[in-house]
Amino acid sequence: MTLTAGPADITPDLDDRRVTAVNPLISPALLRQEHPMPPDVAKTVANGRAATADVLAGRDDRVLVVVGPCSVHDPEAALDYARKLARAAEAVRDEVHVVMRVYFEKPRTTLGWKGLINDPDLDGSFAVNEGLRTARKLLLDIGALGLPVGCEFLDPILPQFIADAVSWGSIGARTAASQVHRQLCSALSMPVGIKNSTDGDVQVAVDATRAAAASHVFTGITPDGVAALLTTTGNDDGHVILRGSTTGPNHDPGTVADTLARLRKANLPERVLVDCSHGNSGKDHHRQAEVAAELADRIADGEPGLVGLMLESFLVEGRQDLVLGRADALTYGQSITDSCLDWPTTETLLTTLTTAIRTRRRESRR
Ligand SMILES: O=C[C@H](O)[C@H](O)COP(=O)(O)O
Numbered sequence: 356m357t358l359t360a361g362p363a364d365i366t367p368d369l370d371d372r373r374v375t376a377v378n379p380l381i382s383p384a385l386l387r388q389e390h391p392m393p394p395d396v397a398k399t400v401a402n403g404r405a406a407t408a409d410v411l412a413g414r415d416d417r418v419l420v421v422v423g424p425c426s427v428h429d430p431e432a433a434l435d436y437a438r439k440l441a442r443a444a445e446a447v448r449d450e451v452h453v454v455m456r457v458y459f460e461k462p463r464t465t466l467g468w469k470g471l472i473n474d475p476d477l478d479g480s481f482a483v484n485e486g487l488r489t490a491r492k493l494l495l496d497i498g499a500l501g502l503p504v505g506c507e508f509l510d511p512i513l514p515q516f517i518a519d520a521v522s523w524g525s526i527g528a529r530t531a532a533s534q535v536h537r538q539l540c541s542a543l544s545m546p547v548g549i550k551n552s553t554d555g556d557v558q559v560a561v562d563a564t565r566a567a568a569a570s571h572v573f574t575g576i577t578p579d580g581v582a583a584l585l586t587t588t589g590n591d592d593g594h595v596i597l598r599g600s601t602t603g604p605n606h607d608p609g610t611v612a613d614t615l616a617r618l619r620k621a622n623l624p625e626r627v628l629v630d631c632s633h634g635n636s637g638k639d640h641h642r643q644a645e646v647a648a649e650l651a652d653r654i655a656d657g658e659p660g661l662v663g664l665m666l667e668s669f670l671v672e673g674r675q676d677l678v679l680g681r682a683d684a685l686t687y688g689q690s691i692t693d694s695c696l697d698w699p700t701t702e703t704l705l706t707t708l709t710t711a712i713r714t715r716r717r718e719s720r721r
């Protein structure tokens with residue numbers, strides 16, 4: 356496509372010079388009509404949000420664990436995983452508040468598959484309306500198991516389609532500095548964790564948490580999909596997630612203490628979640644388990660402000676490469692983005708965390 360203006364006597368065509376197709380998007384209201392929120396799932400979502408906020412605020416002395424696949428590419432495998440996790444969550448419920456990581460949007464460093472909503476058929480056909488339907492149905496199916504879910508919010512239009520089914524949200528390392536995402540956070544109905552940047556800047560997450568706690572006026576969409584001006588209250592359940600960086604981990608006690616000091620200075624609640632994956636594991640799932648075990652020890656010792664952790668886990672350990680259009684060649688239950696812990700290791704880590712909380716309770720009574 357040429358971008359030159361053309362001959363001087365012809366009025367240049369200025370609009371949409373780089374847009375090659377415009378297709379209809381279903382509205383959030385239509386999707387919610389097709390997949391309405393059942394009352395029992397609404398209770399799971401609301402209880403999940405309240406329990407998450409309570410753990411973050413220290414009103415509930417359990418540990419928050421956000422655990423699940425790096426990304427959902429196969430709803431059947433995700434539901435299979437959810438059934439196992441729901442049983443495990445019930446078994447550890449007195450010590451661990453489990454939220455299933457159900458990530459549909461993947462922020463890429465450069466290029467790559469952008470998640471189930473963007474390309475549900477894993478073939479570059481970008482059937483977004485189908486992706487939204489599949490995503491919402493899966494969230495409701497998981498909610499029906501009594502399991503609260505967590506999602507990363509990347510596209511600022513998409514929360515209207517699914518956010519009512521979500522108990523915990525995240526803003527990723529690549530968007531923590533974005534005003535658009537901070538404003539979005541200020542509107543979200545659930546607690547939201549915000550990550551340090553990929554180069555390790557923690558202050559950006561502290562600044563984002565502060566910005567998200569404030570009221571904003573910004574553009575969004577209504578349930579009918581019409582552009583609107585939204586006025587928000589601000590999200591006071593925001594928190595920082597330490598995820599390590601391209602140069603190494605940042606889950607050490609020194610960085611946690613430094614982050615708490617930054618939060619104190621910003622007049623924000625002193626609490627952090629640690630992501631055991633990404634820069635904290637060097638994307639090695641074996642290392643993830645080591646980080647989680649180390650954190651369990653520190654939680655047992657009563658380290659202040661350490662309210663929870665994130666794990667990337669699926670049915671089968673590791674990861675595999677997706678060849679677009681060859682979803683049939685994929686191993687069932689294995690990640691196509693970052694490498695994940697397998698289910699048995701995940702279950703063991705949840706048990707380790709129950710022991711940590713029991714120890715902390717015992718020690719605090721002495
Ligand atoms: O969590 C997933 C990835 O770390 C994130 O989406 C970036 O992935 P990429 O660097 O492979 O693009």
Ligand SMILES: C=C(OP(=O)(O)O)C(=O)O
Nearest residue numbers: 462527528529550598633
């Ligand atoms: C993209 C993710 O993490 P981060 O933003 O920390 O890279 C993720 O958790 O899927």
